[in-house]
Amino acid sequence: MRINDIGERALIERFIQKLGESKGENLEDDCAFIPMGNQYLLLTSDMISKKTHMPSEISAQQIGWFIVAINLSDLAAKGGKPMGLLLSLGLPSDTSLEFVEGIAEGASECASCFNTSILGGDTKEDLELTLTGTAIGKVRKIDLMARRGAKPGDLVGVTGEIGKGGAGLFALKANLPNKLELAHPLFEPMPRIKEGIALARSGTVSASMDLSDGLACSLYQLERINGYGFEIEMEKIPVSIEVKEVINQLGKKEQTSLKKEFLLYSGGDYELLLTIKPQAIDQAVKSIESLGSKLTLIGKVTKEKKIILIEEGKRSLIQNRGYEHFRPKK
Amino acid sequence: MRINDIGERALIERFIQKLGESKGENLEDDCAFIPMGNQYLLLTSDMISKKTHMPSEISAQQIGWFIVAINLSDLAAKGGKPMGLLLSLGLPSDTSLEFVEGIAEGASECASCFNTSILGGDTKEDLELTLTGTAIGKVRKIDLMARRGAKPGDLVGVTGEIGKGGAGLFALKANLPNKLELAHPLFEPMPRIKEGIALARSGTVSASMDLSDGLACSLYQLERINGYGFEIEMEKIPVSIEVKEVINQLGKKEQTSLKKEFLLYSGGDYELLLTIKPQAIDQAVKSIESLGSKLTLIGKVTKEKKIILIEEGKRSLIQNRGYEHFRPKK
Numbered sequence: 199m200r201i202n203d204i205g206e207r208a209l210i211e212r213f214i215q216k217l218g219e220s221k222g223e224n225l226e227d228d229c230a231f232i233p234m235g236n237q238y239l240l241l242t243s244d245m246i247s248k249k250t251h252m253p254s255e256i257s258a259q260q261i262g263w264f265i266v267a268i269n270l271s272d273l274a275a276k277g278g279k280p281m282g283l284l285l286s287l288g289l290p291s292d293t294s295l296e297f298v299e300g301i302a303e304g305a306s307e308c309a310s311c312f313n314t315s316i317l318g319g320d321t322k323e324d325l326e327l328t329l330t331g332t333a334i335g336k337v338r339k340i341d342l343m344a345r346r347g348a349k350p351g352d353l354v355g356v357t358g359e360i361g362k363g364g365a366g367l368f369a370l371k372a373n374l375p376n377k378l379e380l381a382h383p384l385f386e387p388m389p390r391i392k393e394g395i396a397l398a399r400s401g402t403v404s405a406s407m408d409l410s411d412g413l414a415c416s417l418y419q420l421e422r423i424n425g426y427g428f429e430i431e432m433e434k435i436p437v438s439i440e441v442k443e444v445i446n447q448l449g450k451k452e453q454t455s456l457k458k459e460f461l462l463y464s465g466g467d468y469e470l471l472l473t474i475k476p477q478a479i480d481q482a483v484k485s486i487e488s489l490g491s492k493l494t495l496i497g498k499v500t501k502e503k504k505i506i507l508i509e510e511g512k513r514s515l516i517q518n519r520g521y522e523h524f525r526p527k528k
Numbered sequence: 529m530r531i532n533d534i535g536e537r538a539l540i541e542r543f544i545q546k547l548g549e550s551k552g553e554n555l556e557d558d559c560a561f562i563p564m565g566n567q568y569l570l571l572t573s574d575m576i577s578k579k580t581h582m583p584s585e586i587s588a589q590q591i592g593w594f595i596v597a598i599n600l601s602d603l604a605a606k607g608g609k610p611m612g613l614l615l616s617l618g619l620p621s622d623t624s625l626e627f628v629e630g631i632a633e634g635a636s637e638c639a640s641c642f643n644t645s646i647l648g649g650d651t652k653e654d655l656e657l658t659l660t661g662t663a664i665g666k667v668r669k670i671d672l673m674a675r676r677g678a679k680p681g682d683l684v685g686v687t688g689e690i691g692k693g694g695a696g697l698f699a700l701k702a703n704l705p706n707k708l709e710l711a712h713p714l715f716e717p718m719p720r721i722k723e724g725i726a727l728a729r730s731g732t733v734s735a736s737m738d739l740s741d742g743l744a745c746s747l748y749q750l751e752r753i754n755g756y757g758f759e760i761e762m763e764k765i766p767v768s769i770e771v772k773e774v775i776n777q778l779g780k781k782e783q784t785s786l787k788k789e790f791l792l793y794s795g796g797d798y799e800l801l802l803t804i805k806p807q808a809i810d811q812a813v814k815s816i817e818s819l820g821s822k823l824t825l826i827g828k829v830t831k832e833k834k835i836i837l838i839e840e841g842k843r844s845l846i847q848n849r850g851y852e853h854f855r856p857k858k
Binding site for chain 2: 199201210242248289295296298317318319322325326
């Protein structure tokens with residue numbers, strides 16, 4: 199069997215299963231947890247490559263920023279404080295030195311923006327530009343926000359606004375006049391480090407992950423791990439300015455279907471998706487607002503293991519799809 | 529300027545310089561050191577790709593073993609105890625599922641052989657098979673063996689036997705009849721974890737790194753960091769059985785030059801290169817012998833900043849070369 203027959207998420211599951219079945223809870227999460235006294239060390243690694251992650255418009259500095267940001271986002275989702283990063287580059291031999299230095303600059307800039315730094319780097323020859331970042335962080339054991347823990351009746355919240363990634367990618371593909379501006383949050387995402395730390399300390403969160411795979415995909419991952427379903431209210435999802443701008447440049451008919459595509463089925467948003475204990479909602483919202491950030495409630499956890507969208511009073515099933523590498527051919 | 533004009537080590541230096549000049553000591557070493565109480569966390573990451581690291585004879589299981597082993601070797605060189613690993617795969621979309629599972633098996637096997645485990649994994653699409661491993665470990669601050677610390681008069685030692693990597697690669701290229709047997713240590717290196725821990729605890733070591741880049745290259749790296757030179761005695765270098773076997777299949781003339789090539793200028797040995805305080809030699813040797821392993825003294829650190837080979841009473845300069853990606857064209 200070839201891997202393009204089974205799709206990326208199924209492949210990762212098979213791979214992780216083979217890596218050793220014993221550590222179920224760790225392997226299902228954004229980070230590995232390593233117990234150390236009253237803390238967990240959090241360890242995460244993300245790989246990106248030219249073909250799948252870097253549209254031609256992205257600059258070297260933005261590539262450096264991106265690889266650091268997406269690793270930090272995995273820490274953020276667990277409530278982790280960053281302790282440092284490593285960065286490995288696989289480079290075609292005709293890469294220019296300026297390009298490599300640009301990556302280093304962007305990576306350092308992102309790290310320092312989130313009060314951390316790159317502790318080591320390495321370069322190797324590769325046919326395709328490939329970057330791997332590793333982030334290490336820490337969180338008190340009692341503060342850790344795992345993917346597992348959601349209960350029926352918990353409310354579903356997201357930080358910031360949604361759809362930036364999908365709208366940005368659409369703008370690039372459609373070659374919209376202000377495409378670079380629209381793609382800016384896609385190329386230079388802001389991981390929710392301080393929001394993650396504040397929410398973790400507030401003790402109000404029952405489950406957490408980032409939205410890098412898109413809202414629909416992420417909800418299906420939480421459903422599988424927790425064994426419960428979700429009801430999401432379309433009108434409550436906070437819509438990013440980029441979505442509005444792209445939509446405004448389209449016809450009425452396209453608008454509705456694309457908006458849903460951006461909000462539910464596109465990746466590239468590095469917001470946090472959280473389930474929150476109902477009695478602690480005010481406290482959770484306050485912990486975020488005091489940082490000048492926003493937490494929006496968009497639905498709830500349900501006993502019934504279905505993922506439902508409520509839109510203009512009508513209920514429909516959210517599909518289990520989003521961006522996936524090695525996608526099975528239709 | 530293209531990176532194939534400057535060579536890999538110069539490129540890594542430029543890259544690391546750009547990543548942030550502030551952390552000199554960390555960035556020159558095999559691992560990043562993160563202080564935590566009376567310990568350092570050690571963090572290291574290594575990337576390999578099909579073209580540069582995987583001859584066609586290597587199996588999926590061996591690729592998995594290799595990526596784990598070379599990361600553990602970086603911990604070993606610092607005296608670190610492994611706490612876990614992450615493994616990211618970049619895969620061409622026509623890769624078979626069996627191949628991916630083979631990598632996972634080999635990786636888990638190597639990790640468990642050194643009393644650790646793979647804590648997380650990820651797969652992405654890539655044009656070329658690319659693997660990144662990350663290892664985390666710990667060492668008491670007072671035990672850490674850094675690259676910096678060698679003093680004139682210290683003796684130079686190596687664990688195990690040298691030349692396995694070079695001889696194995698030669699056997700593959702020359703298509704020798706027993707090439708798979710000869711390449712076994714190249715494909716499945718044994719990181720010197722328990723030797724590194726024992727030497728670190730013995731307090732006898734002034735500087736340490738692994739020999740993955742070859743003896744000559746490694747000595748030049750220690751020279752640059754420490755500001756001192758070395759005298760190495762050719763006859764004292766412990767020659768691996770693979771070197772002897774390959775040499776025996778060659779003519780007299782080739783024998784001498786190739787032996788030197790394997791012992792000095794080839795990479796792929798994951799032994800430790802150490803400098804040891806002269807008054808503590810017996811203790812260092814004992815700490816290793818009690819594990820059933822071997823420490824061989826092959827020379828000394830000198831005030832004069834030259835790297836000299838002594839062979840049959842004659843002195844010559846060891847060249848600063850070894851295997852290097854992006855090698856400048858001659």
